[in-house]
Amino acid sequence: MIDRTEIEKRDYIAAFDGLRAIAIMSIVGHQMMAYRIPGGFLGLNIFLLLSGYFMTASLMDSLMKNGKVPLKSFLTKRLKRIIIPTFAMIVAVIFYLLLFQRELLVNLRSTMVSNLFFMNNWWQIIQENDHAITVLTQSPFSHLWYMSLAVQYYLLWPILFVFLSVMIKKHQVLQKVVLALLVASVLLMITKDFSNVHFLRIFFGTDTRAFSVLTGAVVALLFPIQRFYGEYKQKYRYESVIRFVPIVLLVLSLFVMKEHSHLTFRGGMFIFDVIVAALMMISLHPKSVTSLFFRLKPLTVIGRRSLSYYLWYLPLSVLYQAKIGDTSSTPVLHRIVEIVLLVILGELWYQLFEKGKFSKVMNQLSAQWTHSTRRTVKMVYSAAVALILLIGFIQASPRLSAQESALQEVLLASESLSQNTRNTDKKVVKTINNIQGLSREETVFSSNTSITFIGDTMLLAMAQEIPTLYPNAVISANRDLQVFELGTMIDQLKEQKQLGDIIVLMVGSNGAYTKGQLDAVLKKIGMDKQIFLVSNTINRTWQGQINQISNNLAEKYSNVYYIDWKTESSTHPDWFYEKASIVNTTGAHQQGLWIAKMIYQTLRGS
Structure with a gap:
């Protein structure tokens, strides 16, 4: 001293x-x-x-x-x-x-x-x-x-x-x-x-x-x-x-x-x-x-x-x-x-x-x-x-510049799409086109589903696939979103009556979270909603931790389901940008189809 x-x-x-x-x-x-x-x-x-x-x-x-x-x-x-x-x-x-x-x-x-x-x-x-x-x-x-x-x-x-x-x-x-x-x-x-x-x-x-x-x-x-x-x-x-x-x-x-x-x-x-x-x-x-x-x-x-x-x-x-x-x-x-x-x-x-x-x-x-x-x-x-x-x-050559440029364009386009889905009145889809990769039953189901996607960069990377699969979808995404900040976003969606019957959460790219924090988010969304938690592929130290938390909460609640995209995509490095972290356009298409199939099988399929 x-x-x-x-x-x-x-x-x-x-x-x-x-x-x-x-x-x-x-x-x-x-x-x-x-x-x-x-x-x-x-x-x-x-x-x-x-x-x-x-x-x-x-x-x-x-x-x-x-x-x-x-x-x-x-x-x-x-x-x-x-x-x-x-x-x-x-x-x-x-x-x-x-x-x-x-x-x-x-x-x-x-x-x-x-x-x-x-x-x-x-x-x-x-x-x-x-x-x-x-x-x-x-x-x-x-x-x-x-x-x-x-x-x-x-x-x-x-x-x-x-x-x-x-x-x-x-x-x-x-x-x-x-x-x-x-x-x-x-x-x-x-x-x-x-x-x-x-x-x-x-x-x-x-x-x-x-x-x-x-x-x-x-x-x-x-x-x-x-x-x-x-x-x-x-x-x-x-x-x-x-x-x-x-x-x-x-x-x-x-x-x-x-x-x-x-x-x-x-x-x-x-x-x-x-x-x-x-x-x-x-x-x-x-x-x-x-x-x-x-x-x-x-x-x-x-x-x-x-x-x-x-x-x-x-x-x-x-x-x-x-x-x-x-x-x-x-x-x-x-x-x-x-x-x-x-x-x-x-x-x-x-x-x-x-x-x-x-x-x-x-x-x-x-x-x-x-x-x-x-x-x-x-x-x-x-x-x-x-x-x-x-x-x-x-x-320190700009070796990844092409990939980064492509991803940046995708993120910007997805942010614009996210805003459009929140500003556009949803109408009943009368004409249902076939979607390659989905059965007729899966296509009809997804085309008439009231669904909201909430997430961070992981969601933005595949968001452009969503309107084709879910024409009535609302997308609420933020690059820097943290789970402990989700409460405000959910309140806004509720106030604007944009929280669908089905909720897909794609979070965790920006940091870890506790089981209690995600649990609080699920309760704020409401136990009357069908909630799907998509596993994260972000190449960070907390990946395994947050995926385990999502899986545990899916086992805890009857209305919460875990979509294991991490395992499904693990044998397909070509679906990702370098370091197998964020999906590229091919991976985005495959991820969209996989999510649609999992939701249909969970709620309507065998």
Whole structure:
């Protein structure tokens, strides 16, 4: 635990390390178990608030003591803390991929370049985070959009703040101007159209996420750390208890807010930032009860390593899962292995780059070398790094571009079809054409069936087969759909009277879910409906787990049935895009016929 004299000496706020620990644990927990911690992505907001606070506090301190800010040294010092470990991680991952998992280099060229120039957030916006790419091949660098965002703020905010400080002499007016910028950023977020495309613009945008940094800046302007050097006195009887209210609200937000919820981006995220800001303010004094809580040794240790943990949590997960395959038989064991590997790599990166031991070792070694030797070693080292990046860039050829382009076209067409089926009045089909692959009885049955398909990418990939098989079908699909978000979609379908007598659920492509969560969805749909759960083929670690859950619930309820598409398609790799995950056009046709046959056999056949 940091001594108070040390805190005063360095203006160090140990409690904020505890907040960083909460942030990184939320992020890692969300990545591993989004169905358990749906709001874990909000950990990034905590990072941004703390960055805004420390940048502004440091700038204000320099202005008050020296009357100016040495911008060059200020920016160099802080950017090096981010850029060097990030760059080293990228080089290390590419080197590993070249040696052991070259198949994951596919389509990494633009990702590598955008990350090396710290513009990945805007690249993902421009690319609309192409869902076809993320489905067919996971990227170990997709989380680095946040590092790009952080670098942009470290470049922009100090310059803007110094400019405002020079132009505005009164501190209170400066506070109001920063607050106005904060409000403008919030308005940019809440007024933008919320759709799949605009969601990415809102989530990754430098302007729409600026309010988190600005909230931290406002806290720094209102409550500089120097105000809390005096003795701490409790003013109210239950003050210690009241101070824990923001902690409770913060934890509650992590379990309630959802990544694709309108509530989150219509003010919910800003409310979360206000909660964190309140927590920061009441934790500034080193003797306050919340400060003591966040200064617990385990939290401060994790918090100080949060950058290194953040850099490695996704690459480790992607590389490990791609190597191991389906881990659903022993998920807890594999999660523990991933966490242990993360702790080891995070500690290594923390010691080498954040604590500067890499530089210290190199300096100690180079002290014994001649000038010529130092220059040679530096050239060899630079050439090796450049060679790794160059080979990685060349190897990362767009080999799957044709498949991705085809899948993207299918997904877009299916999304349009889904919308049309929900906006078109259903009429009784009078002319029933024969469908090759179905008997006359199966065709007549499907043509007059009141049916609703609900799902994610798995449904969108085969959705264009549905109107032929089920002319009266309603299709409700969302690429990013999670099972724990299904309640809102079902309520909308009920309100619009578009929930058919038969419901087909095709979910699980975006993450695992619990038996209780799917059970709740089935009950919300209603026990008066005939519900069919289609097994998932997504090439992810949770595939076996969710298919088993669906099968178990089908055995539990008499109106719920399990369609084992996974087994049916297992001997037909030609029905899928690469990696046997999402059906291609041939597979979509076969899947549509299989579902139609299974529904008919279950409800009408022998």
